[in-house]
Amino acid sequence: MNDIRIHKHQVAVVGGGAAGLVVAFGAASAGIDVALIEAGRLGGECTWTGCVPSKTLIDAARRAYEARNSGHVGVTTSDVAVDFARLMRHIHDTSAHVAAEERSERAREAGITVYQSMARFVDPTTLALDGGERIRAKRFVLATGSRPHVPPPLRSVRHLTNETIWGLAELPEHLAVVGGGAMGTELAQAFRRLGSRVTIITDVDRLLPTAHPDASEVIGERLRKEGIALHSSTKVVSAAEGEHGIRLAVEDGTVITASHVLVTTGRTASLEPMNPAAASIDVDEEGAPMLDDRLRTSQKHIYVCGDAAGAGLAHIASAQGAAVLTNIVSPRALAVDTGIVRWAIFTDPEIAQVGMTKHEAMAKGMNIRTTRIPIDRVDRASVSGASDGFVEAVHTRSGKMLGVTIVGLHAAEWANQWIRPVSKASRLSELAFTETIYPTMGSSNAVIAFAWVENLLDKGMLGRLARLAGRARMWLARTP
Ligand SMILES: Cc1cc2nc3c(=O)[nH]c(=O)nc-3n(C[C@H](O)[C@H](O)[C@H](O)COP(=O)(O)OP(=O)(O)OC[C@H]3O[C@@H](n4cnc5c(N)ncnc54)[C@H](O)[C@@H]3O)c2cc1C
Numbered sequence: 193m194n195d196i197r198i199h200k201h202q203v204a205v206v207g208g209g210a211a212g213l214v215v216a217f218g219a220a221s222a223g224i225d226v227a228l229i230e231a232g233r234l235g236g237e238c239t240w241t242g243c244v245p246s247k248t249l250i251d252a253a254r255r256a257y258e259a260r261n262s263g264h265v266g267v268t269t270s271d272v273a274v275d276f277a278r279l280m281r282h283i284h285d286t287s288a289h290v291a292a293e294e295r296s297e298r299a300r301e302a303g304i305t306v307y308q309s310m311a312r313f314v315d316p317t318t319l320a321l322d323g324g325e326r327i328r329a330k331r332f333v334l335a336t337g338s339r340p341h342v343p344p345p346l347r348s349v350r351h352l353t354n355e356t357i358w359g360l361a362e363l364p365e366h367l368a369v370v371g372g373g374a375m376g377t378e379l380a381q382a383f384r385r386l387g388s389r390v391t392i393i394t395d396v397d398r399l400l401p402t403a404h405p406d407a408s409e410v411i412g413e414r415l416r417k418e419g420i421a422l423h424s425s426t427k428v429v430s431a432a433e434g435e436h437g438i439r440l441a442v443e444d445g446t447v448i449t450a451s452h453v454l455v456t457t458g459r460t461a462s463l464e465p466m467n468p469a470a471a472s473i474d475v476d477e478e479g480a481p482m483l484d485d486r487l488r489t490s491q492k493h494i495y496v497c498g499d500a501a502g503a504g505l506a507h508i509a510s511a512q513g514a515a516v517l518t519n520i521v522s523p524r525a526l527a528v529d530t531g532i533v534r535w536a537i538f539t540d541p542e543i544a545q546v547g548m549t550k551h552e553a554m555a556k557g558m559n560i561r562t563t564r565i566p567i568d569r570v571d572r573a574s575v576s577g578a579s580d581g582f583v584e585a586v587h588t589r590s591g592k593m594l595g596v597t598i599v600g601l602h603a604a605e606w607a608n609q610w611i612r613p614v615s616k617a618s619r620l621s622e623l624a625f626t627e628t629i630y631p632t633m634g635s636s637n638a639v640i641a642f643a644w645v646e647n648l649l650d651k652g653m654l655g656r657l658a659r660l661a662g663r664a665r666m667w668l669a670r671t672p
Contacts, residue, residue: 197325199305201227203520204319204329206311206466209236210506211498212335213294214513215520220303222521227327228304229311229319235291237337237499238506241354246378248286250538252279253385257418257540265577274386276363283358313471316491331493331520334466335513338459338499346370349431349438351453364388364452368440370428371456372399374537377411379454380420381539390420391448393440395427400537404551404597407543410580411599414540423448461500485527486519487512495520505535532615533595536604541567541581544607547595547614550586560594562586563620563644567600570636576601585640591620591648606633620644 205216208230219226233240252274259272292298296306309321319327340353352360354375365388369380372394384390392399392415398408399415399422416422426444431453433439440448461480468475474482474490481489487497495516498509511530519525536544553560567573567581581600587593594617596610613622624641628634 198318199227199307199325199327201225201305201327201329203227203331203333204229204311204327205333205335206230206319207236207335207337207498207500208234208294208299208306209335209337209498209509210238211337211500211503211509211513211516212236212333213299214510215333215335215497215517216299216304217302218514218517219520220299222517224521226304227307227329228299229307229309229321229327231308231310233291234296234299234306235287235294237354238509239291239294240287241358243506244287244290245283245358246354246375246382247538248283249279249386250378250382250540252282253382254540256387257385274363276386277361279386280358280360310465312465312467314467316471316494332471332495333513333516333520334463334494334496334500335498335509336462336466336500339462340455341458341460342455343370343428343457345428345431346453346455349433349453351438351455353455357454360452364450366391366437366450367452367454368393368438368448368450369454369456370394370440371458372396372401372422372424373456373458374400374402376454376456377415378538379456381415381418384415384418384420391423391450392420393423393426393428393442393448395425397425399424400543403537403543403545404549404584404599406582406584407597407599410541410582411537411539411543414580459499459504461502463496463500486525487516487528503530507534532611534607534611536607538604541578541600542598542603544598544603545595546607546610547593548586549595549597550584553586553594558594559589560586561589561647563640563647565636565640565643569639569643570600570633572631572633572635573601575631583636583640585620585644587620587644588617591644592617593620600633602633609634609637 202225203219204227205212206229208228216226216228256272256274259269299306307321311319311321314320317328363386367383367388367390369376369392372392377399380390380392399412400408423442426442428440429443430441437449437451438453468481471491476482481496483496487495487501497512497516503509503512508530515528532547534546536542550562562584564582564584568579578601584597586595593614598607620641623637
């Protein structure tokens with residue numbers, strides 16, 4: 193035991209992804225002696241196997257799709273080819289570029305002591321590293337992320353997950369995507385656009401079950417038009433490797449033979465390898481640590497944040513990391529509040545949600561109103577021929593904003609403008625007089641605000657005046 197090297201730090205952060213990096217860099221800049229232990233590469237899932245590679249793939253797929261489908265505006269190309277190996281290199285280069293700010297050297301320059309190793313508890317104040325070294329700290333932050341959940345029938349056959357798909361050497365001939373959530377739907381559309389045959393199998397009755405049902409319908413319809421086969425409300429009951437590929441027997445009686453299977457059926461927090469029992473951390477019946485409103489475990493000096501605490505999105509993971517950091521450095525401890533709901537799904541058209549959908553508000557028994565416009569009332573959408581989608585604002589009778597669903601061109605970018613007004617429950621009328629640039633998707637905030645006034649005043653003289661004012665407002669925005 194005397195031979196074991198023991199390193200002592202004030203704070204030890206395990207996991208160098210979106211959550212852990214915020215804690216480690218923030219603690220170092222506050223002058224805290226912090227250790228960061230990472231088994232793989234700094235940057236974590238978002239940079240290497242999640243947000244960055246998937247959005248790079250989606251961007252390439254959009255280019256291929258637009259090159260093939262611009263005849264109606266008079267632009268045609270003879271032969272659109274996808275060099276998949278080159279695209280994969282581009283994806284890896286993009287991840288490396290994004291990771292440049294997260295490199296170990298950058299962390300060391302910032303004053304963080306980086307250990308490249310797996311870590312696991314041996315007692316409540318000590319971690320063991322791979323080489324046998326030990327780390328002792330006063331506080332621990334477990335930001336160990338999550339790993340893909342693969343349902344039993346698929347475990348016995350060759351399958352891809354978000355961790356392995358970026359190593360593909362060739363474009364799949366026929367990709368079966370199991371799961372119809374954000375990851376499955378985004379990647380299904382991208383691979384179809386790159387040239388794969390794609391089949392989605394989901395056990396839910398619609399794609400994107402956490403989204404507004406009308407948003408799911410727009411995307412479902414679009415994917416069908418683009419040639420994706422969709423099997424919903426069913427599941428894979430057995431899988432086997434066959435001569436012509438992987439044979440998936442589906443509960444609805446179909447047999448699908450695919451060259452590749454991508455599993456996107458949810459994720460499991462990766463805390464078990466940390467050996468929480470050795471730290472006497474209380475866990476629930478599923479093995480997940482019980483956390484209080486400050487993301488502390490039953491051992492009050494051990495925090496959990498990011499996907500390991502159920503964040504599920506990079507910006508929520510970072511926000512949790514920032515909240516944990518604040519509680520570590522500040523004498524006034526606060527409950528973790530990561531702000532209002534805000535997320536996007538990067539399909540085409542994009543879906544963005546800020547605050548509540550009307551269904552969520554109604555399920556809470558709230559007395560709400562909605563104002564909705566089809567996306568083609570927005571000039572920027574018409575200019576780009578992007579007519580699929582809608583904007584639906586959820587608000588109180590007096591126009592206080594509770595949420596917005598946007599389905600359309602650049603919805604994710606545009607939704608950022610709604611975060612502050614929805615957080616503050618500002619009135620829709622404020623949007624009507626916010627200066628914007630024409631023609632942009634954002635300039636349509638005024639369109640929805642005036643649509644609300646029109647609805648309010650109905651079809652009488654005042655309603656006509658509101659419509660006129662709305663039009664005048666758009667014209668004013670156009671005038672240089
Ligand atoms: C395909 C896909 C697309 C996505 N797209 C988006 C998107 O567009 N927008 C968005 O907001 N989110 C997106 N996400 C989600 C996002 O990637 C995650 O929410 C985010 O990366 C979670 O960050 P984290 O720090 O909690 O965990 P991670 O980034 O997973 O980091 C955990 C780190 O801990 C390390 N680790 C684990 N256990 C140990 C141990 N015992 N010892 C040492 N190190 C350990 C791991 O190696 C890893 O680097 C996507 C996810 C996927 C899969």
